[in-house]
Amino acid sequence: MIHDFGIVWTERGLLLSGLANTTILSVLAGVAALLLGFALTPALMSKYRPVAWAARCFVDSMRCVPFLLFAYIVYYGFPSFGVRLDNWTSGLVALTIYNAAYMAEILRGAWMAQPREPVEAGIAFGFSDIKLFRRIILPPLLLxxxxxxxxxxxxxxKDSAFLTIIALPELTHAASSIQSRHYVPFAAFITAVFLYWGLCLLIEAGVGGIGRAADVRR
Structure with a gap:
């Protein structure tokens, strides 16, 4: 077993490259999905039924389709309509569109839970729509x-691990490559698990900081 982990250690460059790709991909997809979610949230809350219905259909469809299947559709299905993307771009597009639906629903729920008094006060002081959103709505909404x-x-x-099916060189793909060449499945995949765990711990630390800031604000 120690020998197996020694083999994985000799391939650490491949694993770190996969970890870097996973990190970059996840950060870009997270930011893009959040921005798209911000654009979708007003549509979900729109008083115009066709707009609200279209936004709701998109959100519900993404929440009901398995991500693995959606990644297949983006990579293998889009070329049928003349849209050809490389595996990295396909992975980013799939993660962004899929998770934008969840971001929109998260933001909608947080928006609905915000007290109306600060917004009404901002309107009374003559804030424009953009200034009202930026100064009054956005800070407590994000917190x-x-x-x-x-x-x-x-x-x-975690969803990014599914992108190994389209040969995107992320962390799971790197671990799979190591085990296929050296036949050390346990050592390769358990190392990947700990690397995913470390990455998620960093996110949790950031979330904890946001939670403490929200508590101070309250």
Whole structure:
């Protein structure tokens, strides 16, 4: 067993490269999904039924489709419509679109839970819509939704492991490559597990900081 981990250690460059790809991919997808979620949230809350219905259909469809299947659709299905993406871009697009639905629902719930008094006060002081959102709505919204958004980012990290099916060189793909060449499945995959765990612990630490800031604000 020690010998197996020694083999994995000799391949640490491949594992660290996979970890770097997973980190970059997850951060980019998390930020893009959050921004897209911000765009979708007003649509979910729109008073115009067609707009709200279209946004709700998108959110519900993403929440009901397994991510593995959606990644297949993006990578293998989009070329049928003339949209050809490399495996890295396909993975980023799949993670972003899929998790934007969850981000939108998280933000909608946090928005609905915000007290109306500060918003009404901002309107009374003549704040424009943009200034009202930036100064009054956004800060408490992000603090309230921060821990749940952090949990969703952790889910993005875990979802990224499925992208090994499209040969994206992320962490799981690196571990699979090591075990296929050296036949050390336990050592390769348990090392990957601990690397995923360390990455998620960093996210949890950030979420904890947001939670403490929210407690101080309250």
């Amino acid at each position: 309230a939704a921060g821990p749940v958004i952090g949990n969703q980012v952790i889910q993005i990290i």
